Amino acid sequence: MKRIVKSSSEGLTIEVSEISGQQEQLLAEFRACEEGRCSCPTNEYEKLDSLNIEAAGGKVRLSLKAKSGQVLDGSEIQKCLDHTGKKLDPGS
Numbered sequence: 001m002k003r004i005v006k007s008s009s010e011g012l013t014i015e016v017s018e019i020s021g022q023q024e025q026l027l028a029e030f031r032a033c034e035e036g037r038c039s040c041p042t043n044e045y046e047k048l049d050s051l052n053i054e055a056a057g058g059k060v061r062l063s064l065k066a067k068s069g070q071v072l073d074g075s076e077i078q079k080c081l082d083h084t085g086k087k088l089d090p091g092s
Contacts (some may be wrong), residue, residue: 001026001085005074011049013073014062016080022088026060029052029084039087040080046071 002018019026030053032038038045052063063066066072
């Protein structure tokens with residue numbers, strides 16, 4: 001699972017590719033976060049104002065917008081992506 005995390009003035013954009021047939025599982029994990037049921041080992045979720053999920057062409061793009069006055073920490077979001085990746089592929 002390849003991930004590219006980019007910062008913007010409002011938050012972060014994450015592009016996930018090379019998901020080798022696990023797109024539906026990955027989307028389910030991200031939708032859980034979108035619905036407030038995030039299992040990531042970080043407190044970054046508390047800073048999140050909104051999460052937008054787009055899937056197309058074998059890639060998933062997440063747009064994370066921080067609450068007013070908050071800044072999302074890309075390294076903490078990487079930990080969350082690692083956590084999600086391990087849930088999809090426990091051997092990784």
